[in-house]
Amino acid sequence: MIKKISMKKKSEKNIISNGGPVIKMVNVTKSFGELVVLRNINVEIKKGEVLVVLGPSGSGKSTLIRCINRLEKIDEGKILLDGKDIYSPDMDVHKLRTRVGMVFQQFNLFPHMKVIDNIMLSPIKVKNIPKDKAKEEAMELLKKVGLEDKFNSFPHELSGGQQQRVAIARALAMNPEVMLFDEVTSALDPELVKGVLETMKELATMGMTMVVVTHEMGFAKEVADRVIFMDEGIIIEENEPKELFENPQNPRTQAFISKIL
């Protein structure tokens, strides 16, 4: 019995160490018309890693993560999910998106659906999970984000923070391999930010691979495994959070960090 357990652990670890990066961006370039928003981006995200993307507004950080689930189309380069090109012909874009969860700044809950239906929609319609099973799983997710008593509410009856936690639960309902967070606390009143960050922290400790665009330095310091700093579509600097915050190398990073800390 003991042997079995230890073997299982070992094999789990093997997956983590042997597998290549979950996401790999190779020379990714993207423009909106004349404006180049991403220039030659190279990033790797390992399984279970929390990567925080920092940078002034307009630096391309949101575009960067929106490329990962093909909300934006890249012009050049490659993005690999688990070693597979997300633009390869046998990669179904809808399937790709069920593997990459996304949470938005404006929550984007469906206002005409109750909380529980928001969460169940995709499991039922995309994954064809039976309704009662989907409901069970949705309730469990709501419990995880601390909102099981709100399952029957409509989004407009919740605070912004609660809505954002529902949005996180909704993205998790697809069992994604990666979660993308696009400035998810920027639209929240200050007192509501904490609850959302707590939920994200919990997710990180459970081993979720996360790419987080945020201005929350506290979160970056505490939760991130790695931070990249972007400006004008280029990755200027990349390091562990402690190093990047305390000892930034590039003058642009220094200027940015001295402004926000």
Place this chain on the structure above:
Amino acid sequence: MAGQGFQIDLFIKILPELLRGAAITVQLTAFSVAIGTLIGLFAGMARISHYKIFNLPSAFYVEVIRGTPLLVQIMIVYYGLPALGFNLDQYTSGILALSINSGAYIAEIFKAGIKSIKKGQTEASISLGLNYMQTMRYVILPQATRNILPALGNEFIALLKDSSLVSVIAISELLRRGMIVYSRTYDAWTPLLGVALIYLCITIPLSRAVQFIEKRWEIHD
């Protein structure tokens, strides 16, 4: 009795006949709006499509219908189609013409309704793996429909009034019945005022209902 103004006793006598016409008017309108809504839904979706094979025909349809008189459309359907080998009775021709006509206006309503839904809704939906049709069906259209209900209600009212035009192809709707009474009694006032009165009795409650819906949904957003 001609030329004596509105006569209550004649009005009461012809009221059942006019009401039978009103029933047909309402029926014609209801069928036409129902079919027109279906046409409008797809034409509206086609109109905002990025694909030219969808949006060009739809734009053409809307422009042609909105740019020509309904009366001409009715006559083309009723007198023109038989020349092509389609023989439709008056009633079917009437519904067909009214449906095609209202479909063009409703397409514009749907187009505006779909465009009124924030882009984030579509992004959230497709990010969850839903495809375009699923996103339309479960996320966008339920919200858009709610927003356009007042406009659809107004279209219903407009079409109800415009349906009087099918009297020219001898459908016994409200106006036609009034005209028949006129030619029988040589009294124009009573039947025609009666007809107008009955139209009002239908349109006023309807427009109140539209206002009610408008107000109710205003609060909830």
